[in-house]
Amino acid sequence: DADVTQTPRNRITKTGKRIMLECSQTKGHDRMYWYRQDPGLGLQLIYYSFDVKDINKGEISDGYSVSRQAQAKFSLSLESAIPNQTALYFCATSPNEGTPRYFGAGTRLSVL
């Protein structure tokens, strides 16, 4: 089984719909991250969490929210999806004081 699992792997949704992307990890790491990747734009940080009670906004948090349900689970929500949120989304984990190290396989989201 993968260390970092993202579900779903692919999702097509319509403008205005609420959607949740889920991430779970078996690494036992406290730190978890959500990134989005657009062609030619690298990875942009959406939110990150250094433990269950610590949630922080990243570079591009507008239009997104997160929930850290447990050490192992970190979910990303799009409250009202819009087409420019079409992207590839990655969840990642890291040990304390480490860089994002273990990435999930990604969720490819299309908003029509």
Added chain:
Amino acid sequence: QKEVEQNSGPLSVPEGAIASLNCTYSDRGSQSFFWYRQYSGKSPELIMSIYSNGDKEDGRFTAQLNKASQYVSLLIRDSQPSDSATYLCAVNDKIIFGKGTRLHILP
């Protein structure tokens, strides 16, 4: 000025040659720097980390850091076609990535 900048490429290098990838950063106080490799359609993979000025070698990879000039480089010796990928520079303090440089090794 963006916080972490990389030339998007593509950078084409003949097989067996040295590939040189560069990254500049804006925050002079940054302390830790990382290089990731990302194959098309795959997730990023951490390949190098560097914290002190100078060079750090790991196999065919060498990371170079110059804090005074605020740049970090990745050298790939004896480039192989399997090195063709996008290379992302990251500055850990801000958990921010550059846009990445596409590297193409020519057989």
